[in-house]
Amino acid sequence: xxxxxxxxxxxxxxxxxxxxxxxxxxxxxxxxxxxxxxxxxxxxxxxxxxxxxxxxxxxxxxxxxxxxxxxxxxxxxxxxxxxxxxxxxxxxxxxxxxxxxxxxxxxxxxxxxxxxxxxxxxxxxxxxxxxxxxxxxxxxxxxxxxxxxxxxxxxxxxxxxxxxxxxxxxxxxxxxxxxxxxxxxxxxxxxxxxxxxxxxxxxxxxxxxxxxxxxxxxxxxxxxxxxxxxxxxxxxxxxxxxxxxxxxxxxxxxxxxxxxxxxxxxxxxxxxxxxxxxxxxxxxxxxxxxxxxxxxxxxxxxxxxxxxxxxxxxxxxxxxxxxxxxxxxxxxxxxxxxxxxxxxxxxxxxxxxxxxxxxxxxxxxxxxxxxxxxxxxxxxxxxxxxxxxxxxxxxxxxxxxxxxx
Amino acid sequence: xxxxxxxxxxxxxxxxxxxxxxxxxxxxxxxxxxxxxxxxxxxxxxxxxxxxxxxxxxxxxxxxxxxxxxxxxxxxxxxxxxxxxxxxxxxxxxxxxxxxxxxxxxxxxxxxxxxxxxxxxxxxxxxxxxxxxxxxxxxxxxxxxxxxxxxxxxxxxxxxxxxxxxxxxxxxxxxxxxxxxxxxxxxxxxxxxxxxxxxxxxxxxxxxxxxxxxxxxxxxxxxxxxxxxxxxxxxxxxxxxxxxxxxxxxxxxxxxxxxxxxxxxxxxxxxxxxxxxxxxxxxxxxxxxxxxxxxxxxxxxxxxxxxxxxxxxxxxxxxxxxxxxxxxxxxxxxxxxxxxxxxxxxxxxxxxxxxxxxxxxxxxxxxxxx
Numbered sequence: 205x206x207x208x209x210x211x212x213x214x215x216x217x218x219x220x221x222x223x224x225x226x227x228x229x230x231x232x233x234x235x236x237x238x239x240x241x242x243x244x245x246x247x248x249x250x251x252x253x254x255x256x257x258x259x260x261x262x263x264x265x266x267x268x269x270x271x272x273x274x275x276x277x278x279x280x281x282x283x284x285x286x287x288x289x290x291x292x293x294x295x296x297x298x299x300x301x302x303x304x305x306x307x308x309x310x311x312x313x314x315x316x317x318x319x320x321x322x323x324x325x326x327x328x329x330x331x332x333x334x335x336x337x338x339x340x341x342x343x344x345x346x347x348x349x350x351x352x353x354x355x356x357x358x359x360x361x362x363x364x365x366x367x368x369x370x371x372x373x374x375x376x377x378x379x380x381x382x383x384x385x386x387x388x389x390x391x392x393x394x395x396x397x398x399x400x401x402x403x404x405x406x407x408x409x410x411x412x413x414x415x416x417x418x419x420x421x422x423x424x425x426x427x428x429x430x431x432x433x434x435x436x437x438x439x440x441x442x443x444x445x446x447x448x449x450x451x452x453x454x455x456x457x458x459x460x461x462x463x464x465x466x467x468x469x470x471x472x473x474x475x476x477x478x479x480x481x482x483x484x485x486x487x488x489x490x491x492x493x494x495x496x497x498x499x500x501x502x503x504x505x506x507x508x509x510x511x512x513x514x515x516x517x518x519x520x521x522x523x524x525x526x527x528x529x530x531x532x533x534x535x536x537x538x539x540x541x542x543x544x545x546x547x548x549x550x551x552x553x554x555x556x557x558x559x560x561x562x563x564x565x566x567x568x569x570x571x572x573x574x575x576x577x578x579x580x581x582x583x584x585x586x587x588x589x590x591x592x593x594x595x596x597x598x599x600x601x602x603x604x605x606x607x608x609x
Numbered sequence: 610x611x612x613x614x615x616x617x618x619x620x621x622x623x624x625x626x627x628x629x630x631x632x633x634x635x636x637x638x639x640x641x642x643x644x645x646x647x648x649x650x651x652x653x654x655x656x657x658x659x660x661x662x663x664x665x666x667x668x669x670x671x672x673x674x675x676x677x678x679x680x681x682x683x684x685x686x687x688x689x690x691x692x693x694x695x696x697x698x699x700x701x702x703x704x705x706x707x708x709x710x711x712x713x714x715x716x717x718x719x720x721x722x723x724x725x726x727x728x729x730x731x732x733x734x735x736x737x738x739x740x741x742x743x744x745x746x747x748x749x750x751x752x753x754x755x756x757x758x759x760x761x762x763x764x765x766x767x768x769x770x771x772x773x774x775x776x777x778x779x780x781x782x783x784x785x786x787x788x789x790x791x792x793x794x795x796x797x798x799x800x801x802x803x804x805x806x807x808x809x810x811x812x813x814x815x816x817x818x819x820x821x822x823x824x825x826x827x828x829x830x831x832x833x834x835x836x837x838x839x840x841x842x843x844x845x846x847x848x849x850x851x852x853x854x855x856x857x858x859x860x861x862x863x864x865x866x867x868x869x870x871x872x873x874x875x876x877x878x879x880x881x882x883x884x885x886x887x888x889x890x891x892x893x894x895x896x897x898x899x900x901x902x903x904x905x906x907x908x909x910x911x912x913x914x915x916x917x918x919x920x921x922x923x924x925x926x927x928x929x930x931x932x933x934x935x936x937x938x939x940x941x942x943x944x945x946x947x948x949x950x951x952x953x954x955x956x957x958x959x960x961x962x963x964x965x966x967x968x969x970x971x972x973x974x975x976x977x978x979x
Contacts, residue, residue, distance in 0.1 A: 275638070466970075486966065494893060498888070498918055499892075504612040504892070507610050581880075588857065
């Protein structure tokens with residue numbers, strides 16, 4: 205056991221570090237990312253372009269699409285180093301983490317050359333149009349319609365929870381082309397120009413007051429058949445590829461952690477004593493510390509496997525469940541530690557970080573798979589338990605009970 | 610970056626697993642529980658023959674001179690198979706204390722016999738029905754003679770020696786005693802997991818030898834415990850994995866309402882929670898193993914983190930394993946209770962969960978001040 209890079213990895217880390225030091229500032233304190241802020245969008249695009257020009261934007265991609273064909277471990281090393289710097293990341297996560305891999309696998313050579321480099325460069329932003337009002341955890345329950353008309357398709361329906369749709373140029377879209385087929389067989393996958401006539405994007409106000417995701421309405425939107433990804437009826441298969449990538453992309457919940465709770469408790473008053481002397485506060489901090497380090501060390505185990513060229517085990521599947529719940533509890537702890545003044549929102553960055561944690565965590569426990577869905581995934585895919593009996597299999601989609609008829 | 614065991618260590622682990630599986634270690638544990646025995650003598654002597662008692666003992670004393678990582682992988686298997694042997698008492702606690710703190714003469718006398726099994730040791734701290742501390746130790750030593758009574762000492766009757774935490778005019782110190790001396794009275798005490806006997810040790814002017822310094826015995830004890838916590842954690846993750854595996858198998862085979870109970874989300878989520886707790890514990894134990902094997906200054910924090918996570922994991926996995934098995938899980942016949950009981954033994958030996966949470970936060974405070 206050791207925590208050392210191999211000589212090649214150390215050399216690579218040095219190269220990353222050198223470029224980052226020349227082009228960015230080291231982090232100090234917590235920086236809050238806000239999708240509604242147009243300057244942040246511009247800053248994000250500028251940073252992405254800078255990285256792209258130097259080959260760092262999508263370093264694991266082949267050279268022809270703007271990458272440097274880096275290995276999985278090199279990608280992690282880059283990400284570790286980049287995260288130490290104060291740079292506007294986040295805007296491109298969905299596009300690059302989910303849309304990119306699907307385009308890479310299913311788009312034509314010509315399309316890949318056209319769309320992947322601008323995606324990596326950040327000049328074109330992508331979003332993912334999967335969820336619908338009646339299709340959340342059960343994404344395959346989606347009802348938006350695609351009707352073929354010669355060499356084009358006409359799309360009607362509504363998508364929801366679409367992060368970044370309001371500033372996206374393209375989106376990946378899964379829709380139902382035949383409600384008479386079985387649920388999982390009647391779907392087809394496309395990519396769509398978000399500026400197409402008939403697309404209307406309406407921001408959704410979240411419990412934080414901010415708006416990072418949207419409702420997207422489709423009214424007679426035309427998509428050329430050449431923008432179909434996969435065969436007609438393969439929509440679910442293609443969507444699963446994306447969701448697998450989503451699970452890798454949605455990881456640790458950022459924000460106040462055990463370390464912050466510990467530092468806070470040392471300075472916060474608790475009936476004339478520092479809060480850290482309170483037994484119940486100590487027990488809670490110990491538990492969060494164990495969870496935070498458990499996740500950190502789990503990541504190190506995954507990296508160890510990648511570093512040796514092995515396939516990592518399923519252990520990373522616990523990350524979001526543990527971190528989002530921990531974030532919610534720590535936010536709650538911080539607010540409660542202010543007692544009756546806990547309702548107030550003072551101009552104090554530590555208190556704000558607890559408010560952000562407490563208000564942000566409920567969203568993180570849902571986004572990219574709810575706690576409950578993720579536990580099903582662990583139980584079925586990792587532990588090998590049988591699927592639930594299904595009321596929606598071997599039956600035409602239109603005949604599946606929906607609670608609406 | 611390599612937070613994983615080496616191929617050699619994994620091979621050793623696979624061999625240990627094969628051996629304990631073949632020896633029916635879980636059934637042996639049940640058998641010790643069902644009878645008046647306090648150890649499975651046959652299994653213990655086979656373990657001695659395999660050389661596991663000498664893994665960490667330096668070659669100059671006839672041991673294998675291997676590191677703590679080899680001990681970690683064996684600990685995980687002993688935990689998985691509930692081995693009814695005094696391995697944790699004799700190897701993680703007694704042997705480590707001798708290697709670390711005994712003077713040369715004692716090492717030469719004791720270490721070779723620990724390898725051969727002629728000597729088996731344990732560590733005796735508790736004196737009353739509360740946590741022991743620097744302030745409440747009353748077993749006294751003067752002119753090398755020990756007087757006092759320790760209780761709840763695991764494996765004392767099958768041990769030839771023990772190290773006692775005692776108080777002298779100079780402070781707290783560690784004392785080695787020989788159970789063969791006529792002044793030592795060892796009595797069995799009823800305990801929750803009778804697959805590992807617990808005993809009182811009464812000393813009446815019992816001759817003793819000092820291990821380590823005259824005044825810093827409590828610090829030495831804490832240091833031994835911090836090391837041992839990592840090895841206990843590995844036993845706990847082994848036991849957690851075995852409990853989870855039992856639950857998975859049962860949930861697939863047992864039908865209710867016309868379907869396997871493992872297809873119900875109430876069971877799925879329970880088992881997923883067990884997997885999450887186990888994964889956190891395992892990753893923290895790996896890191897603590899690294900800290901132990903490299904004598905990192907981070908060991909007190911790392912071992913407490915592993916210990917808290919592993920205690921929580923084994924407690925959760927063993928209790929929810931009973932729940933998953935329903936009424937069957939509550940019977941003597943099924944193995945669930947063996948793991949439930951062992952989880953309690955491993956969680957209170959060397960100190961309870963709340964004590965280790967406290968140790969963890971204290972070590973964070975320490976490392977933050979320095």
